[in-house]
Amino acid sequence: MKRFLGVVVFSLSLLLFGCSTDTTKEDREGVVVATTGQIADAIKAISGGHLQVSALMGPGVDPHLYKATQSDLSKLDKAEVIFYNGLHLEGQMLDIFEQMSKSKSVLAVGETLNKSDLLASDDDAMLHDPHIWFDIELWKGVVQAIGTKLQEEYPEFKDDFVANEKEYLKQLDELQVYAKNRVNEIPEKQRILVTAHDAFNYFGRSQGFDVLGLQGLSTDSEYGVKDVQEMVNFLVANKIKAIFIESSVSDKAMKAVIEGAKEKGHDIVIGGELFSDAMGAEGTKEGTYIGMYQHNIDTIVDALK
Template sequence: MFILFITAILLVGCSSKTEEKSGKPLVVTTTGQIADAVKEIAGDNVEVKSLMGPGVDPHLYKATQGDLQTLEQADTIFYNGLALEGKMSDIFEKMKKEKTVSAIGEVVPADRILSDPMNPKLADPHIWFDIDVWKIAVAEITKTLIEEYPDNKDEYKKNEKAYFDKLDELSNWADTRINEIPEQQRVLVTAHDAFSYFGNSHGMEVRGLQGLSTNSEYGLKDVQNIVDFLADENIKAVFIESSVSEKAMNAVIQGAKEKGHTIQVGGELFSDAMGAEGTEEGTYIGMYKHNVNTIVDSLK
């Protein structure tokens, strides 16, 4: 009986290892946004694994032992950079000595990178919310894949063009939808300052209770400033984020209530993480559409 048990364990182990070895290059990414872009460009030519799933906050993420093993097994690694994955920076620097590790956000020209209004030296890493800027980062994925796996060069270029056409269509659609919101109501208030690129590209004012990182502390004065702004501008809705605790926005809603101004939650937005794999929101385009529809339907 004991021998049968040990044999079963060994078979399971062998099966797991066999499943992990697909025969394709393993490309590992940090965020779902990057993983989705790699899949669009590479198609079925590589196996893609994302370390951070739905509801995961990359600002606070700490690599697990399993993550380190996955990164060791990877043939190529893509991450956002610009301090988004702040707690993993040292890991990526060490990995660069062993394999190709690409920080796709750090190829974006400096004049296209937004900064923290309170600290101009601090780059805003949320580049995926400006579609034109995101295309620059995705082009770096294509370039790296061609360098690493040149046999599929033509396919990668073809896939990039098709994907960029879809992104241009998405951008035009988003502009049309946002134009449904009365100009004075085009104000997006969220838990942390993740949507400046979005506001910049679609003509919306954006306010976040916390700074660029969810690691930023917020105090009573920050809450009061947001509450005063909402009341003065007669803004009726704020938004929560799938990867951030609702505690911050609940404090704003309560503060507004005490001031006699009613605020409702306009809905949940995807900010630093996308939706579940296999759902529409689990793709970059689906996530972006969800956010636009949620914002417009609540503010118009």
């Protein structure tokens, strides 16, 4: 009942918002909006400056819990094309995309991928893990889907889009080689990645790590004393020396794990901060997909090797 009322209220707000704006065709020309920085970065790489690209969610923002603001609605209303991850990553915004798709082009990039390539959700057998950007091969598929969509929407720039996409895919191939070479510095038995929530399962599958997260796929999942104790026991039994915090998730839980292990006579350090659901600040190396991925690889390898 609460969800029904929420949808009604939100739908009314969209109607009111639509009536109150005065967005002309010229205002929308070349305006593309993405939900996450990862998606926006790919669009910018392919568009090569031909389009006005922006992301709703900035550094440190958790997309699982994110709720659209009035400013977001304004950006979405002005956009010609909207890209979002899908696979229930932006769980609080699905009604928005459904409404927007009635009047403009909207693409859930994760849902363009072959379902057989996706990992299942541990929380719901009917859902998939949405953290697809941590598998570079999968992300190349997303980049290609974005490129196809942009070519359809802006055929006048097709040649540039095709060339830019080819170059970006080449950079992703180089990133994959870099990552593999760095991971090889870690003995196989030490390739165990422990983080705050299960954002790194695609990373683990593609790079050969066992991954353990205190929370589920969504940071909306709750954890309790039992979860902390089970993780502590695992870390002690496997003599894990480092765990990792995330830029978009509170470090409170991981600090509790460190204290729990210390009480059992096992010292664990925080190996560093990883970017999980959000990238770094705009204008920094970590504010790009490639820079973010390299940062994570370097942080993990340096702590575990």
